[in-house]
Amino acid sequence: MNKTIYKASIFFFITLLCISCSNNFDTQSENELSRxxxxxxxxxxxxxxxxxxxxxxxxxxxxxxxxxxxxxxxxxxxxxxxxxxxxxxxxxxxxxxxxxxxxxxxxxxxxxxxxxxxxxxxxxVPLQAFVSQTDVYQGEFTDEGKRELFVNLEFHSESTETQYYVWEIIGKEKQARNDFDFNDVGEGPVLLFSEDSRTESVLADESFQTRIFLSDDGSQGPVQTSFVTETDPVVAFQFGDDTDEDADVLLEVRAMTVSEDLYEYFKSIEIYRLRGEVNSSITQPIDIYSNIDGGLGIFAGLTSEILKIKLN
Amino acid sequence: MRQITLLLFILCLQTVVTAQSGQKPIIFEEVKLNLQEIISFVESKTDVKFVYSEDRIPLNKQLSLDTDSYSIKELMKEVANALSLDYKIKNNRRILLLGEKVSNPTEQFRYVTGLVIDELTGEPLFGATITNKQRDKGINSNEIGLFKYKASSDEDSLVISYIGFNTASVAISDLKEDSKKINLRPSVEFDEVLIQTPLARKLETESTFNYYINKKQLSEGFGFVGSDPLNKVMQLSGVQSGREGQINIYVRGGSPDQNIVLMDGVPLYETSHVFGLSSIFNADAIKNVQVYKQAYPAKFGGRLSSVIDFKMNEGNSYERKTSIGFDPLSVHFNTEGPIIKGKSSYNLSARKSTINLFYNEPIEQLLGFDESDFSFFDVNLKLSHEFAEGNKLFFSLYRGSDQFEIVNSESITSTTESLERQNFDNLKWENQIYSLQWHNSVSDRIISKLQMSYSDYTNRSRSAFNFSQFDGSVTSETELDIIATSRIIDLGLNADFQVFMNNDWELNFGTGIQHHRYDPTIKQSTVILDGDANQFDNDSKFITADEVTAYVDSKWKLGPSTQLNAGLRYNNYNVRGIEHSSLQPRLSLIQEFPNDHKLTVSATKMTQFVHLLVNPGIGLPTSLWIPSTDRLPPEHAYQLAAAYGGNLSSNLQFEIAGYVKRMENVVEYTSPFDLFFTFVNFQDIEIKFDANRDWENFVETGDSFSKGAEFSLQNRKGPFLFELSYAWSDTDRTFEGLNRGNPFPYKYDRTHDFSIAARHHFSDAFHVHASWVYGTGDAFTLADESFIDIDGIERLDASKRNNDRLNDYHRLDVGLQLNKYLKNESLLTLGLSVFNVYNRKNDYYVYLFEDTTANEDNSRFQLEEVSLFPILPHFSLNYEF
CATH class of the missing domain: 2.60.40 (Immunoglobulin-like)
Known part of the structure; x- marks a missing residue:
């Protein structure tokens, strides 16, 4: 019995030596059906x-x-x-x-x-929350040629339930005062930052986000908040050196009152944007929120208002 | 006057005689005599006379005197004790032997104590087997070699045996209520007796299919860097190891933090040195290890899956021995010897890495790092002092430190895209433990152990990334700097008591208090910061927790072949004013069958009050230990297990085991910022970072269910030894907020785990060994589908959590060892080994990247794998003198 086991072991180890190694990775994921x-x-x-x-x-x-x-x-x-x-x-x-x-x-x-x-x-669909811009002012230019823009908002809602607010800047335009000649002054999403502790930072490092998230926990009465954005160098340049003194810059803020599902969806999209699409065995892909049972996507209601903030 | 003088003379004469009789010691030429010889000798050397009846006194009974010099009173006390004699001393000149004591009919027993030690080194032998001549009942020695035995009047000797040592027989009459040393001599001949040593031995009377590995077995190294005690543990069936760069242990569906690893009774929070090439356990410093994966004694607790209990060497208490060794990764030194011969000893072991001195550059070229720096050191010290037999004091110390730093860059280019990545990783971790233990044989039935301990573990990691991506038109760059710190300080005071009720019933109980301090922190910055990581320590308050434990445990022999172990453990854990309590029953039944077959069935509950948030994949200790809080409850595990095994023949031993285990409140870290994610930001921003102490908000708790079967076969006789083990398991987890609440495979669920280790002794100077391991790849989540969101943007999505697996892991290691005894009785040992003989590129991690082609509607994704260790030769040289 000993000799048999001994010989079998030698054969086994020698066989292993003949196994070639492989570098290719073949997924074992069995997802073959579309959803x-x-x-x-x-x-x-x-x-x-x-x-x-x-x-x-x-x-x-x-x-x-x-x-x-x-x-x-x-x-x-x-x-x-x-x-x-x-x-x-x-x-x-x-x-x-x-x-x-x-x-x-x-x-x-x-x-x-x-x-x-x-x-x-x-x-x-949430109840309508009326939004007003109460104040806006511009900070000094920084060494990088940027300028901070401080905006105060006020939300008015009669609902006794928790309301979910999301706002974002959806457009920037240079608007001539006289001839309504519009042209874009910058590309890419405008990033926002809020120092209001009630707003949610999707990543705890309080980074700039494309959307700001705020819930009022059912409190009644106006909810005042603020946000900060940086005007991009092009815009700042327009203010600093542009001789077109007849031009204004418009920022369009879309302030939304959303259902809780949409609130969670927007937050997960923001995390996805910040996190990127690294897909590896040492990271966990971001789950984009979905309330679709049996599938993906979002089914949700919202109300919105567009605020035009003029910078001159 | 003359009469007075005569009277005085007679009185003085009597006084002189009395002085001569009572005060002059009797020096024996031999210490092994029978009673008749003792009587004759005393009468020949003194004027004492013995008076006795021959038919009432056991004149032929052998005695072994403790010393060779006695006064009459001391001599009679010892003789009477040994033979249970009644006697009277009259005028210091006549000794009446009245016969054997008439004992209470119900007390025909006496309790004796013994201390089993290695004759050559003086080190106690834990787990020695003590049986009567018929071998129908027996007990084990404890961790300081102490045992208690209830001897009946018809028993005259005990048989003491221990693997690798000659069996000894001891007369019960030589044993007393206080302990007596029993020396066992190591078996030094190279024959079947020596090499019968199995690779792991079960405690013969423990019978619960837990494992005990002694020093000799631990020194039989199969690891990449030679003998590594933890490698021996990972070869056991049901104990799974991590992959490249990982030395984590996974037992029966549990995570690495669910194993309590002890060194001299002090829990450790990190058990590996850099890259998992070596554990922190120095083979020169470790004496033995016990491994429990089921049927845990009630004195152990605090983790769910296993108990791995390492004991440090105490050192040779008779002679000094020193060894120095060298291998490409480290130099090591060990010295042991007596402080007071036979009473006190020391053992000092130290290791220092040599990687950074000689091998950084070759490793960089081999593994593709731009720069690297690996270094570690560790020191073990143990001092022991014996106040009396069975009364010992120990001091243990361990200090170890690791530094790991790599700078790495990589470029991936396709027809339309290029990706460049640079990362800087720096890890430092330190372990230090101090322990003071006092073992004492309190009475003929009670052994006590008191322990004070201090432990300090610090782990600081830093990872900085710079990504640059060019997609054909736009270059985007991102940076990220993450600093994580984890520090734990433990203070402990424990008291354990072992009460020997009789040979069939042993009772253990104890209590303890522990004070814990946790300090877990993660910080992130979106630009790479200047300076060392410790510059960014903040003053956030740490978290303290106090823990009280108590337990009682009993072992009953219900019959000649049936044993019942029943215990109960209580834990009270107080953190932030919130108390968590847990009662943990432990039950096991052992039934013996012919041919040394045994069946064990056990049911246990374990509770764990600390959790490890794990860096998901790369096996470096960039993880945080966090305590249970009001929002993070303790974890519980309920396990039912059964095992059957025994001898198939004189050579072969087998074991089959199965279990089901349910775990509650297991944790998953759900934060979007794993320690190695990329951070995309379209605008430059100023340095901004903040401490993240909100880990409670990013931890999800859920349940886990695991089931499995294990098989092992070992050949333990002859020049060819092997051990084969296979485990099948299935472990999944369910969290309400993950995977839509559906169960998913646990990351470290390893469906198949197989290992075979073999060793062939050609002579006592030469042997070869080989081992092959195989395991199912770890599970991970791959975003395998995408969809268009409401903004018209394509988003990746994983259909399920942990829906993919790395490639199966397997590798072959071979080695040989040459021993050369030199003239001055010193020993030179040369070890040669090859790690990963057939150069298997086992996955370290895989990642997916998109290769956009001209057809925008059909983007191609590719999976690339990164491997760590190719074939690696290794040698070691050790000189012992």
Whole structure:
């Protein structure tokens, strides 16, 4: 018995010596099926549009994004229990003209399509919160040629529930005072920073973000807050050296009141943007928030106002 | 006047005689005599006369005197004790031997104590087996070699055995209530007796399928850097090791922090030196190790998965020995010897790395680093003093420090994109422990152990990244600097008692208090900071916790082949004014069968009050230890296990085991800023960083369930020894906020884990060894799909958490050892080994990057793997004198 085991062991070890090594990595991930992506952000007074598309497998070069045009999509008004069927209007978009979402309304959506797991979601439209800009002033130029812009906002909401506010700068324009000649003065998203401790920093290092997030924990009365942004060098240059003294710079701030789902979704998008797309065995991919049960995407309501901040 | 003078003379004469009789010591020429010989000798040397009846006195009974010089009273006390004799001394001249004491009919037993030691070194032998002649009952010696035995009147001798030593037989009459030393001589002949030593031996009467590995077995090195005690532990079935650069241990679905690793009873928080090439356990300094993965005694607690209990060498108390050794990674030195011969001893071991002196450049070229600096050192010191047999004081010290620094850059270029990465990594960690232990045989039935300990662990890491990406039109650069600090200070006071009720019943109980201080911090900056990491220590307050423990544990022999172990452990943990308490029952039943087969069934609960937030993958100690808090509850594990094993033949021993284990409140770190993520920022910003103490907000707690089966086979006789072990396991975790609340594989779930280690002794001067390990690759999360969001931007997504696996890991190591005994009784040992013989490029980590082609709708993603250690030869030279 000893000799047999001895010989077998020698044979085993010699066999191992003959094994060649390999450098290629083949994934063992078994995800071969596309999932349904449902995206719908609805506002009061406007028709609700639901977009359906597929995911794609990134390791499969033959896998592509496709719009889903043959799904059964229904929306339920949870306040009235009325069910509305949405029809396909092209490029994966589904719509109905039988109703429009209202402030405070709660809605559920379901979508069934052959070859996909059915999806469903529920969300509501928050009550309108009126936003006003109470103050704006500019700081001094820094050595890098930048200039800080301080903006104070005030939100007014009658809701007793927790309200979720998100705001972002969606446009910058140079506007001539006289001839309405518009042209962009900078590219890329404008980054914001808030020193208000009630606002949420998606990463604890309080970095600049494209959106600011604030929830009021159900408190009534106006919520005052502020944010800071840096005017880019082009804009600063415009102020500093531009001889076009007749031009103003407009910043457009979109202030939104959103449902909690959309609030979490925007935060996860912000983390995704800050974190980047490193995809490795030593990092964890960012999970983008989704309230779509059985799929991906977002189904949520919001209200918004556009504030135009003039810098001159 | 004449009468008075005569009277005075007679009185003085009597006084002189009395003085001569009572005060002059009796010097024996031999100490092993029977009673008749003692009587004859005393009567020949003094004027004492013995009066006795021959049929009532055991004249032929052998005695072993403790010393060779006695007064009459001392002699009679010792003889009477040994033989249970009644006697009377009259006028210091007549000794009446009245016969054997009439004992209470119910007390036909007496308790004896013994101390089993190595005859050559004086070191106590833990786990020696003490049985009666019939070997139908037995006990083990404890960690200082002490044992208590209840001897019946019809028993006259005990058999003491220990692997690697000659068996000894001791007359019970030679043993007393206070301890007596029993010397065992190592078996020095190269024959089947010596090389019967198995690679790991189970305590023969422990019978719970836990493991005990003694010094000789620990010195049989299979590791890359020669003998490494922790490598021996990782060869056991059900004990899984980490991969390249990792020396973490995973036991039955548990994470690395769920193993309590002790050195002389003091818990350690880090057990590896740089890159996992070596553990902190110096083979010269370690005497033995016990490993428990089930049926834990109640005195152990604080972790969920295993107990690994290392004991340090006490040193040779008879003669001094020194050894020095050298290998390409380190120089090591060991010296041991007596302070007071036979009473006090010391053992001092030290290691210092030589990597940074000689091998930085070759390693940089081999592994592709631009710059590197690896260094470590450690020192072990143990002092022991024996006040009396069974009464010993120990002082233990360990200090170790590691420094690890690499600068690395990499370029990846495709037809339309290039990526450049530069990173700077610096790690420093330090361990220091101090321990004072007092072992005492308090009475004929009680042994006590009191211990004070202090431990200080500091880990500071820094990782700085610079990424530059050019996608054909735009170059974007990102920077990130992360500094993490973890410091833990523990103060402990423990008291343990071992009560020997009888040979079939042993009771253990104890209590302890521990004071912990935790200081975990992570800071980040989006630009690379100037200066050393310790410049950025902040003054954030640390967290303190106080812990009280108590336990009781009992072992009953219900019959000749059935044993029941039952225990209960209590922990009270107070942190930030919040108390966590836990009662942890421990139960195991052992049934013996013919041919040394045993079945063990056990049910245990373990509780853990500290958690490790793990740097996800690269195996360097850039992790944080955090205590349980009001928001982070303690972890609990409930395990049912069964094991069956025994001898297949005189050579082969096997074991089959199975378990199910449920764990509650396990933690996952969910912060978006793992220590190695990239940070994309489209605008330059000023230096800005802040301490992150909000780890509680980024930790998710959930449950884990693990099940598995283990098999091992070992050949323990003959010149060819081998041990084969295989484990199958399935471990998943469920967290409400992760993976949509669905279960997912645990990162370190290793479906298959296999190892085989073999050793062939061609002679006592030459042997070869080889080992092969195989394991399923670690699980990780790959973003394997993408979708278009509401803004029309493509986003990556992982369909499931831990949906992919690294390639299976396997490697072959071989080596040989040559021993040369020199004229002055010194020993020269040369070791040659090759790590990863067939140069397997095992995955260290993999990453995905996008190779955009002309077709924008069909972007190609590629998976690239990074490996660490190729084939690596190694040698070592050791000189012992």
């Amino acid at each position: 349904m992506v449902l995206n719908s952000v609805f506002t009061p007074g406007e028709f609700m549009t639901v977009h359906l598309a597929t995911t794609r497998q990134i390791l499969n070069p033959n896998s592509t994004f496709r719009n889903i045009s043959t799904a059964d999509v229904e929306v339920t008004d949870n306040n009235t229990s009325q069910v509305y069927r949405l029809t396909h209007i092209g490029e994966g978009n589904y719509q109905t003209d039988e109703f429009r979402p209202t402030f405070g309304g709660s809605y559920s959506v379901t979508a069934h399509a052959t070859g996909f797991e059915s999806v469903q979601a529920t969300s509501k």
